[in-house]
Amino acid sequence: MRILLVCLVFALAACSSGSREVGPKGRMPQDGELPVGDQGVKRKVGNPYKVAGVWYHPKEDPYYDETGYASWYGPDFHGKRTANGEQYNMNAMTAAHKTLPLPTFVKVTNLENGRSIVLRVNDRGPFVKSRIIDVSRRAAQLLGFDQQGVTKVRVQALDENGKIAKRKEGGEPTYADTPSSTTDGGHFVQVGAYSQRENAEVQIKRLEARGHEAKLDRAVTNGQSLWRVRIGPFAEKLLAQEKLDRVMADGFYEARIFTETGR
Template sequence: MFVAACSSAPQKTAPSGRYPDDGELPKGDQGVKRKVGTPYKVAGVWYHPKEDPGYDEVGIASWYGQDFHGKKTANGEYFNMNALTAAHKTLPLPTFVKVTNLDNNRSIILRVNDRGPFVPGRIIDISRRGAQLLGFDKQGTTRVRVQAVDEHGKPEKSSPRPQSVSTETIVTESLSDALPQAPVASTNDPVVISNETHYIQIGAYSQRANAEQQAERLLKFGHRALVEQTRNSNGTFWRVRVGPFVERLIAQQRLDRIVADGFYEARILSESVK
């Protein structure tokens, strides 16, 4: 199925790329131009996209699915949870990668067309179908090796750089008004239902009108947010939050999508269930 681009003024919220078939490794231009991307900041952390044909890294992979099915990716394609695609923080869009599950030695080729995951310690976020083929869809995360390749699975360099373990090169900024962020559980821990609920907080505003305007922006991207009044020693504020989520993994997956939609200061906050 092909979707024609609108001939009138472009709509920022409308994906322009082709919707890939189930089980497909999307190839070609998919209706969008290849791009490296400019530096961007998420929750106080700077990421620097770049050409990296010798990319070869070991780290933790996660996967995303139903909540983002049919929505646009960072380069304007459609996300199909049943196609063979992935999200990465800095590789050009698109880039083909060979992903090997180091727990069972399964390997597949994926097309990187999205940004994320913005969770410490994770290097790639994979479509649900990709996670099924790699054999970790039931556990949520796994340890993988990710290598840049062409669409046929061949390394883009004859002598790739040595394999490295993920040590994200990031630049942080100290923000006096930064919101507190709950600690992230070990990526090797199983997903369990705890006595906490989790919210994605987009921001806190001194004017209610500003908070409601932000909530309206979120709704245009399909994220329904709450505007709640809160007080502290600095005064009265209105916070904009999405949730609650019982499982932190689901909150993390939604956070990736919210950030990809341009809300770069969003972060997860956890609260004890009373």
């Protein structure tokens, strides 16, 4: 749909034949690259545009928070130009949205399994009813819906520090951690919790083999010990989110972020 949009806007008939566009302004993101930087292009809101008889009006929307369906796009668009002039890499952490500025950072949560990642919107689409975002193939894999193709998600706009805007009466938006929490104790990526210490130690060795330094943390609940495998703490939620992306990319799909206050 993205390339179709470019075709409609610029009347490039060659797009319909599937031919590759050349000369994108920005470099292609590296495989698995986290959503940072601008890949060589400037941020823009964009002009109104029309697709299949429907007008879309891009705008600044710091409070954007919507629930709907996500889909993903991959090989057919790999290496082609995105709506803001970059090259699309299906293995990078990017997404397409109809109206958010390019780029915009968003937190995408798969409501069917609870997984969430931060993506960088650099493209337009999807132009299918009820779908609110198209993510890269890699993002779909990390969110756990690459096989089914479509899933229900929540999409929240973030600022450049990975924070969600909270409305403030009579003024500019203020920002809070995602989700709202205190940060005195820091943010942790928890890869697992085990009743047997030996099992936790095995998981730590698996993480170390993939280059992740994890710690063993003992918690007591109802008189029972629970051995937690954790990475961190991280002072900023976005740093923890970036680490979570890397950990999940290495196959630790049960990892989650936990935020704790100071003790």
